[in-house]
Amino acid sequence: MKILVFSVYIIFLLGVILNAIFIIFHIFKYSLTRKSILLTLLIFLPVFVVLLLINISLFFIIPYKNFDLETTFFPFQN
Numbered sequence: 896m897k898i899l900v901f902s903v904y905i906i907f908l909l910g911v912i913l914n915a916i917f918i919i920f921h922i923f924k925y926s927l928t929r930k931s932i933l934l935t936l937l938i939f940l941p942v943f944v945v946l947l948l949i950n951i952s953l954f955f956i957i958p959y960k961n962f963d964l965e966t967t968f969f970p971f972q973n
Contacts, residue, residue, distance in 0.1 A: 897959050904954055911950075915943050 918939065926932040 900959060908947075908951075911947065 919936070922935050922939065923932060926935060
């Protein structure tokens with residue numbers, strides 16, 4: 896179970912990072928001036944890094960030892 900959760904989370908993180916690269920590419924490609932590129936990246940990159948670090952830290956706080964497939968996916972089943 897733990898390996899499955901970590902695998903899905905790694906795929907999620909790769910998707911998030913690829914989306915950030917996609918956004919940064921478009922900031923460079925479609926910004927009108929050098930100043931707007933710098934300003935936009937100075938806003939986007941710190942916010943992205945902080946949100947990513949918060950997400951990673953919260954993911955590793957979850958107690959996976961207590962997870963059970965039946966109670967996790969079917970909580971109301973007897």
